[in-house]
Amino acid sequence: MEGEYVRVGAPLAGTLLKLGVERGQGVAKGARCSCWNRKARRRRGARRESHVAQAVARLANLEKGKRPDELAAIAAQEAQATAALALSRANLARQEKLVAPDSSAVPCWTRRVRRWTGTAPESRNWPPSSGWRA
Secondary structure, eight states: OOOOOOOOOOSSOOOEEEEOOOTTOOOOTTOOOEEEOHHHHHHHHHHHHHHHHHHHHHHHHHHHOOOHHHHHHHHHHHHHHHHHHHHHHHHHHHHHHHTSTTOTTOOHHHHHHHHHHTOSTTGGGOSOSSOOOO
16 A cells, blocks of 8 residues: 655644544545644634724725814814914014125124125125134
8 A cells, every 4th residue: 555645734723622643644535633622713713703894894984084073183283384384484584684685683603604705895804814803
């Protein structure tokens, strides 16, 4: 009698209740080699079904769209961002006026940079040969 060497394993993880064969023992085709705990399989099946039900419910919730209170919160965030942008633009315009070339409110460091780069009217003698003062 000829035969093949076959490795037999469980198709799913679970609790083995009874092992019907020994190592090296001959087994007829279709014979049962082991007995597994069916309650664990049923629990896994129920768990899978609950996961599917949760996914379907989540999908239905996402397809509904946003609720009115969520839309109101998003609109308020947009209004806040728009107001912050307007304030930033106003601050930028004010600061640009303060640093304008003809402004008398130019900070000391700006005057120094203008002299050093040659953009100030008095930059003919800049940088001075001795001592660096504004």
